[in-house]
Each structure stands twice: as structure tokens, then as C-alpha cells.
Amino acid sequence: MSEARRAIASAKRLVVKVGSSALTTAGSGLDIDRLDALVDAIAERMARGTQIVLVSSGAIGAGMAPLSLSSRPKDLATQQAAASVGQLALAHAYANSFGRYSLTVGQVLLTSDDVVRRAHYRNAQRTFSRLLALGAVPVVNENDTVATEEIRFGDNDRLASLVAHLVAADGLVLLSDVDALYDGDPRSGGTRKITEVRSESDLEGLSVGRSSSGLGTGGMLSKVAAARTAAAAGIPVLIAAASDARHALGQAAVGTAFVQAPSRMSARRFWLGYAAGSRGRLYLDDGAVTAVVRHRRSLLAAGITGVDGDFQAGDVVDLVNHAQTVVARGVVAFDVTELPDLIGHSSHELPEEQRRAVVHADDLVPLRGRAS
Structure with a gap:
């Protein structure tokens, strides 16, 4: 058995x-x-x-x-x-x-x-x-x-x-x-x-x-x-x-x-990964997907290629790869209106008050891939 x-x-x-x-x-x-x-x-x-x-x-x-x-x-x-x-x-x-x-x-x-x-x-x-x-x-x-x-x-x-x-x-x-x-x-x-x-x-x-x-x-x-x-x-x-x-x-x-x-x-x-409602999506490049899913690291602005939804700091969002598959979920640290000016930039290129993870590793759950 x-x-x-x-x-x-x-x-x-x-x-x-x-x-x-x-x-x-x-x-x-x-x-x-x-x-x-x-x-x-x-x-x-x-x-x-x-x-x-x-x-x-x-x-x-x-x-x-x-x-x-x-x-x-x-x-x-x-x-x-x-x-x-x-x-x-x-x-x-x-x-x-x-x-x-x-x-x-x-x-x-x-x-x-x-x-x-x-x-x-x-x-x-x-x-x-x-x-x-x-x-x-x-x-x-x-x-x-x-x-x-x-x-x-x-x-x-x-x-x-x-x-x-x-x-x-x-x-x-x-x-x-x-x-x-x-x-x-x-x-x-x-x-x-x-x-x-x-x-x-x-x-x-x-x-x-x-x-x-x-x-x-x-x-x-x-x-x-x-x-x-x-x-x-x-x-x-x-x-x-x-x-x-x-x-x-x-x-x-x-x-x-x-x-x-x-x-x-x-x-x-479990609540974060499977129960909480998602208010938007962050689209990730391949390097960010690897860092988040395989190495369980925080998501930084440099690895984000696009943003979709209507969310505020503290909301749950889906993290999506280039194949439109949700690979993780997490609590976002910025409002949707703030992110367009940050995505794609390394931390040292950003103002000091914005040099934090977009989704911190402690607030992030990798998922088994599912269609978004």
C-alpha cells in the first residue's frame, strides 16, 4: 500500500x-x-x-x-x-x-x-x-x-x-x-x-x-x-x-x-497561494521566473516586463511567465500606478525609497504551473 x-x-x-x-x-x-x-x-x-x-x-x-x-x-x-x-x-x-x-x-x-x-x-x-x-x-x-x-x-x-x-x-x-x-x-x-x-x-x-x-x-x-x-x-x-x-x-x-x-x-x-483572490498580474522575464520559482527569491522590479489589473500595495497578484502561465502568487508592495515607472530597472537605478522588492520572498508562494 x-x-x-x-x-x-x-x-x-x-x-x-x-x-x-x-x-x-x-x-x-x-x-x-x-x-x-x-x-x-x-x-x-x-x-x-x-x-x-x-x-x-x-x-x-x-x-x-x-x-x-x-x-x-x-x-x-x-x-x-x-x-x-x-x-x-x-x-x-x-x-x-x-x-x-x-x-x-x-x-x-x-x-x-x-x-x-x-x-x-x-x-x-x-x-x-x-x-x-x-x-x-x-x-x-x-x-x-x-x-x-x-x-x-x-x-x-x-x-x-x-x-x-x-x-x-x-x-x-x-x-x-x-x-x-x-x-x-x-x-x-x-x-x-x-x-x-x-x-x-x-x-x-x-x-x-x-x-x-x-x-x-x-x-x-x-x-x-x-x-x-x-x-x-x-x-x-x-x-x-x-x-x-x-x-x-x-x-x-x-x-x-x-x-x-x-x-x-x-x-x-496556502491561503495566499490557493484561496486569496488575485487583483492583477505581474509579467516576468525568464530570469525572474527562475529566481522566484526555483530559488524562492524576492521579485525585483528589474525582472518585471508588464503589469495588468487594478491593485494596491498589500493586494495579492499573480506572477505570470511568457507562456501566460501563473507560476507564483504574492503580496505586492506597490500600487499598480507606481509600477510602470519602476519595471525593468535595477534597484540602484531607482530612488532610495523605491529600492524594495515588488513582492518579498516571505509574501510569495510558487505554484505548480497553471494556465492564466
């Missing part, structure tokens, strides 16, 4: 995420039998002494049938209406199902604002900590009833990876209607199951797509992105089918495991 699977099998605190397609059926709403089966697996794991935080999709899917919607709505207003109806049904179903084991459920609805804003992030940490200390099962979802496009997480896989770090989880389990990561579409045949991902090279050339149900917003692409984020921050990840939940939460001998980085990223650095 790999180190990632061993870590998940022995974890004292797990975040488990389940997708809409695993809980709901188009036109029929919640599938209580499948929800109960998931709760059975979670309760069994909790009986072994593990604390569980459940990130659950399904609110919009659960609200579709009561509102006579035959397919997932595409406009935001109808999505929010369906979520407002479905969220009640979903919470009620979980309360009843966990109640079979005398377990109490606490609902936690989040928007990205709750993790983007540092003060909100700390408040969320305290809420989760207290719920778990009281023996409750936090059931988390994006607050679809009020979230707008500007403040959405985009999918609950990303939300789950953020919550996993926020609650200091020992592992993250992503459950859906797909049993593992494959090197192509498993419905086409002739594909190979990827049982373990140890590095970025294991993902090269893979073609991953969306769920076949049409109910979710993520698919395998979002699961891989979430798994990479969590694993890079030191959290082992398992992608598996919801129908295999008992095995996934048992010996973790199913699905695809993502091996975690050897050290856990601090809460502040």
Missing part, C-alpha cells in the same frame, strides 16, 4: 467530498438509498475514531424535481432558486440519515469570500473546530442561493481542497460517479487506470473530461486540479466512486491516490 493510501486509511481527520451525480438523478431529485449508503460508510469510519467533514454537492439537483425542472438550469437566478429549495431537502436528508447513528449534523454554507478574506478564513476555521470538538458532522456546500459569478468557487472539488487545508485534515477523499483517473475516457474502452500520482509527470498527456450525468459542475478535470492543490500543500488525496465509499474510507485500496508533498504548507501560505 502506498504512503498516500496508508495516510488516508489511518487519518484522524478526513474531508470527504461527494458529487451531485452520486446523490441525485435528473428529474427525480435526491436518491435517498445512495445518500444512506454514503452515510453508512462515513459512520463506520467515524466509529473508528476519525473526524469527518463532508463537502456535499446536490442542492441544485435536489431542488430540480420539486420545481418541475427536467434539466439543470443554466441561468444563475434559476440555479439559486433550485438551490434554495434543494438545500433544505439535502440538509433534512443528511440529518435523518446521520440520525440513524445518533450523529448530529451541522450545515456550513460558504462562498469564496469566506476563504478569500483572511478574517473570514479564520472565522471559518473556528466554526469547524468547534463543530468537530462537539462531535457534530459539518456538512459543507457552496452557498448557491446567494453566490454570484464573481464570488463562486466554481465547483465543490476546489471547495473541498480549500476546506481540507482549512480544517488541517489528514486526507481528502473525492467521491463521484467515476471510480478512478484514467488516461482517456473510460467509456471509450482501451484506457488505462491511473492508480497513483506521485508527480506532475504522471499527469502528462492525460485527457480528462466531465461527469456523464450532466448534473455536476466539475468532472474529472476539477477533481485532478483539486487533488493537485491539496497534495502540493501536504494532504494526501483519493479519487474514487461513491459506490466504493466503504472501501475508500476503509483501507483506501480503490481509486487513484495522489501522494502528498513531504511537508504541510502553512495556513497563511
